[in-house]
Amino acid sequence: MIEASVRELACEARLNLRHLPEYMDSIADRLQSFEADASHHGRRIDFRFAFGDASIDMEQLVMRANAAGRDGLARIKDLLATAVQVYAREENPEIVWTGDLSGETSLAQFREMTVTGVRDLTPHMRRLRFAGEDLSRFAKFGGMHIRMLFPTRDVPDPLWPVLGGNGLPVWPADDRRPVARVYTIRALDVAKGIIDVDFLVHPGDSVGSAWATQAAPGMKVGIMGPVGRPVRQADWYVMGADETGLPALARLLETLPAATRGVAFVEIADDGEKQEIANTTGIEFHWLTRDGLPAGEDKLLAEAVRSVTWPQEGSAFGWFAAEAAAAKIVREHWRGALGLGRDQTLAAAYWRRGAAGLMAG
Template structure:
């Protein structure tokens, strides 16, 4: 497979310090990094990166299979270089395979075609668009949805900047962005199905789904986010925000897959019929009358899980940010899972007032 490459040489007062900050940040987010001699190689999921600090310059190289992924890697690197760098702001100039289009390379416009209620708090929306084959990936399962401000006759979309960062429309015309899991793609008719969790305090995504206006326009970019790799035993766990992702991973597991799926929901009305291999034990966890993020229900269930001691075990977990942090620490310190044997993600963060 042909690999696309972009490189940048960033002049800095202390390239090694900034490289260390970048590497530390990636390790905190479970990115697998390996340092050989002066270079650090990072597996970034959608591609790879290499950091090489010299006395005056931080050399960066990113590789990916397509322009959209390469664009995302440039954004990741540039935004964090500028976040961790001291003043003045360093100049970043990328070379190699670049994109200069009116929107992001992995961006498509889509329109809402239909909507159906799956449960009292989950709705499935079907979108239609042209050239949507990139969203049919069996490896990356999430997309970014861009919701234009209400009443905007002609939406404006983000575009790539010269330094790798995204250039956004003016604030009053800027679309809201949320991440969702693709449940199904039908390339024959150009349709994409996405499940929306209906919150009490509706954000832009839930509000869009609640109105469900046929023909409503939004943007879609991606895909991003990795599925759990095949293993001899797999743990899938999460709250209802992770339900679409867990459902999709269960559907795509081999028939002989073994493991455990733990899904925390409010009550039995939130349960969905899920297709899963017979060797995957599916358990629903009801937290009512507590609210999401207020209990240790998911962590307690993971602690009690009959996880084998074999090396070929993989854990994929997504839930509230604070809970995810506790679960990640447990899997590492008490279960002994290496960084490349688990992925624990905070999909949302509890309001401080509720956490108190």
């Protein structure tokens, strides 16, 4: 449903790209994965999102966005500009939006948040509560995650990003730039202006985990979002997660319809990491423990998910979030061996052994 507002907001940007038609399949595929309906009209493709409309015209070399509200317009500009920058990277596209809100410099998807609560759920899972203003957009668009912007030892007093003329964030110079990591909104209360994030406290030199370890009420952090694609509705799910995917999996089990069926596996270090999950669905829940093996070295989770037989009838979805190697095993099984499509599966790498800041860029 399009947001209610006084009048429609509209803007456009020229696309001086020599090879636009060559990128269009990838651009359209990406936009459709954010639940846009696409329709072709000669050399123009129109996209209808829940929060507004967009079109890319390969003849006139222009893209257009319109929405009933500021959040919707900012979201569409961001999705279009990101898709063009990703797939037309070789042509180094210069995007300049004109029209409504084109002079805007505040970033619609950014909020400064203040820590208001710290609680250890288990020896290695710390729940932080954050307070901020006007959090309604974090309940929109179907994305469950945020990019969190942290101060670090080298940049203790960062500057936050602003909105550029291309519809994307403009970052300060390196000596004031915060460091980003991706986290899940475990719980959101728009009316009270609070979000909860569960941080896994893991070994090694880090930004997010290190910050969470010494977080205290009053400390500031930036968040941007929501990010991520909506999880498809289905009658039956097979799910798998390690500790980093657990906040998202737990949120799904609390919010999917009660009639939903399936099976979910969560890998944790040991029994001490078990926590209360308010599973209100008919999805069977199983803990798997590594019992001494380092995170990311155990194939138990991937094997458990692979061993599940998918139902013959009704709609089904596979959702997986864990270390990159495990995600690859599951993705190859679902997409390759079982021949399932992107609309039935999401196997995501939430971190990679030995690599810092996966997916945070």
